[in-house]
Amino acid sequence: MIPITKPYFDNDEINILKECLDSGWVTQGPLTEKFENLFKEEHSCQYAVSASSCTAALHIALLALGINAGDEVIVPAFTWITSASCVEYVGADVKFVDVEKETMNIDPAKIEEAITPKTKAIIAVHLFGCPAKMDEIMEIAKKHHLYVVEDCACAIGTTYKGKKVGTIGDIGCFSFHPRKAITTGEGGMCSTNDEALYYKMIQYKNHGASLTRKGADYGNPYYFGVYDEVGYNLRLSDIQAAVGIAQFKKLHMLLEDRKRCVDYYIEKLTGNSNIILPILPQEFGHTYQSFVILLKTGDRALRNQIMTEMQKQEIQSRPGTIAITRTEFNRKKYGLSNGDYPVAEFCEDASLTLPIYPFMKNEELDKVIDIVRKI
Ligand SMILES: *Cc1c(COP(=O)(O)O)cnc(C)c1O
8 A cells, every 4th residue: 555644763763762761751851852952953943842732732822822712813724624723722713814726825915804903813824844925924914913823733844935934933833743744643842932932831731830930949849839820731741752853863854755756746747737736936945744736627526536546546645635614613603605715615625635755666656646647
């Protein structure tokens, strides 16, 4: 079988995992700190807060920004469901904005019409590793005094005009789910350069324990800390961080080999007038967490036919992602109907994710390409 993706592990992960288990310290501890430090170095950011997933990272990011009931947050209509669920977690409401076909990311030209006096933040998603148009987004945010949270779940290593994504807005949120470029099984990370946000995020992920208001008894064996907020347990464990450290050291090698597969797909599929390939201008440092093509006609039935044929030949595929404006929850809560977000709906119907993973063989790529071409 050719899987949609495949994590890459070797002895590095096993050795450091053994080190972790032998040490007897398996929850958040020294390896989590080391993992966060590696992340900070890579991103040249001042603070990194690990979390149990990107979903958890988005949750603590919105909590730290103080977003709550009565507030509105702008979210693209085509993304993974979590980009909007995190807004619901804090009791706020989502304002959806349609995406643009070229990048499948939020359409900056449509953001301002969604802003109301209640709007507090924009969640900019760098979908499939392709950066959102951050210059335009940051300009709108500045004009309307909005926070920007970057959903970088798919986008570790992605750059926008030379800048690492996750360091442009107020907070960046990353994922280490196995579908992403590097994985810890489940895991996430927040990046920020704001000290106050940093302390709030570690407080919310760690049972609400404040690190900034240490009592006089701090350091004494009987001291339990200050709990002035209700928090959660959204920590990453040292077992996961151990895998993350080993994975992180391979990040650039893994991204490079992913790019080799992308170049092969693009070379072989270029000129096919029935599909739109993810080709982007130079300033976009796409990392292709997923290689997603669009069928020009937007014919969902044809897309499904290709997927069924792939399945018959033991090749996994997936639609790109979902138009979250079509989910039952959002339709009901926000009174949405078909046709409200036409580009997102087109992207859901027309998108097809082709298998991609490090060290995927040319024969495997050819097998996928042949089916796409044939149908
Ligand atoms: C994968 C993904 C997430 C969620 O990441 P988890 O670590 O699985 O919680 C959020 N947003 C986008 C765009 C994603 O692709």
